[in-house]
Amino acid sequence: MARKTPDIPSASLADTAFMMLIFFLVSTTMDTDAGISRMLPPPVPKEEINDDQKIKERNVYVVLINKNDQLMVEGEPMHISELKKKAKEFIENPADDPNLPEKTIKEVPFFGDYPVSKQVISLQNDRGTSYGLYVQVQDELAAAYNELRNELAQRKWGKRYDDLDKDQQDAIKKIYPQAISEAEPKNYGGKK
Amino acid sequence: MGKFRDGGKKEVPAISTSSLPDVVYMLLFFFMVSTTMKEVDLKVNVNVPMASEIKKLEKKSLVSYIYIGKPKDKFAKAYGTEPRIQLNDQFADVKDIADYIESERQQKDEKEVPLMTTSLKVDEDAKMGIVTDVKQELRKVSALKINYSTKKGTRRY
Numbered sequence: 001m002a003r004k005t006p007d008i009p010s011a012s013l014a015d016t017a018f019m020m021l022i023f024f025l026v027s028t029t030m031d032t033d034a035g036i037s038r039m040l041p042p043p044v045p046k047e048e049i050n051d052d053q054k055i056k057e058r059n060v061y062v063v064l065i066n067k068n069d070q071l072m073v074e075g076e077p078m079h080i081s082e083l084k085k086k087a088k089e090f091i092e093n094p095a096d097d098p099n100l101p102e103k104t105i106k107e108v109p110f111f112g113d114y115p116v117s118k119q120v121i122s123l124q125n126d127r128g129t130s131y132g133l134y135v136q137v138q139d140e141l142a143a144a145y146n147e148l149r150n151e152l153a154q155r156k157w158g159k160r161y162d163d164l165d166k167d168q169q170d171a172i173k174k175i176y177p178q179a180i181s182e183a184e185p186k187n188y189g190g191k192k
Numbered sequence: 193m194g195k196f197r198d199g200g201k202k203e204v205p206a207i208s209t210s211s212l213p214d215v216v217y218m219l220l221f222f223f224m225v226s227t228t229m230k231e232v233d234l235k236v237n238v239n240v241p242m243a244s245e246i247k248k249l250e251k252k253s254l255v256s257y258i259y260i261g262k263p264k265d266k267f268a269k270a271y272g273t274e275p276r277i278q279l280n281d282q283f284a285d286v287k288d289i290a291d292y293i294e295s296e297r298q299q300k301d302e303k304e305v306p307l308m309t310t311s312l313k314v315d316e317d318a319k320m321g322i323v324t325d326v327k328q329e330l331r332k333v334s335a336l337k338i339n340y341s342t343k344k345g346t347r348r349y
Binding site: 010013014017018020021024025027028029030033034035036037038039040041042043125126127128129130131132134135136138139142143146 | 209210212213216217219220223224226227228229240241243244245246247248249252255260309311314315316317318319320321323324327330331332334335336337338339340341342343344
């Protein structure tokens with residue numbers, strides 16, 4: 001007769017599992033990474049640097065940040081809380097104001113011929129500007145674009161921009177292309 | 193009455209612990225699946241700013257990290273209190289970034305190189321000077337996809 005094999009004691013199983021649990025708790029993190037994504041402009045050869053003077057002044061929205069974290073927008077000091085509203089007005093130019101960006105008729109899928117404004121936002125900062133404020137400004141400008149896109153999506157399809165399918169999103173992107181240009185860095189504010 | 197109390201002092205049976213390992217394993221698997229390994233030991237203090245218009249970073253394996261912030265207290269003596277750059281586990285200079293990006297690229301498949309993102313984890317009190325230098329250096333090596341790492345939240349003005 002074969003002898004019955006004795007049970008393997010499983011009392012320590014819990015301890016091993018606990019030990020592994022604690023190891024994973026300590027050595028891992030849960031934070032998901034999120035942030036504002038941007039594309040840097042490709043490097044330009046030295047001899048080709050020419051400040052883009054060809055863009056008409058009415059089409060450019062100039063945002064300057066100085067080393068004391070103060071904002072100057074289109075030649076006027078501004079508080080950051082107003083930036084989004086003003087940027088939206090600039091981008092959309094609802095009343096075809098001659099001081100705001102001009103529009104060209106473009107053919108856009110779903111919309112047919114649609115006046116698209118030629119807006120560009122130019123962002124310049126000093127070396128002494130704090131990173132926190134810079135990100136806030138980037139965020140406000142991105143918010144301006146996103147709100148406009150959302151509003152258009154609501155008008156056209158009654159949905160939020162994020163809920164549209166890819167073709168519809170591309171169409172809206174054509175109408176409100178996100179054009180934030182950052183100037184080649186300059187050092188205005190004295191010492192580094 | 194007393195119908196249910198059939199006399200005698202019965203001992204309370206011990207609570208069975210045989211399901212304890214199962215419970216712990218369940219927790220263990222949860223943590224194994226939902227967390228990621230810490231990337232590096234931080235040597236600088238990084239308190240990223242808040243923003244609302246954020247996107248999640250996908251494909252963590254294709255992300256390289258650059259940390260910028262003030263050195264932690266224990267390194268303050270050797271490295272000062274000005275914001276510094278940290279790559280991998282050590283302090284670095286702006287000119288080391290090209291090498292760092294190059295070595296990150298070599299670890300990846302050739303096809304994936306254009307998809308690689310550089311995540312800038314910068315302290316909100318750092319100055320743009322150092323960030324601009326880093327960005328210029330990234331442009332030189334054509335690492336153009338960047339992500340300003342932020343927390344989700346509403347901003348304070």
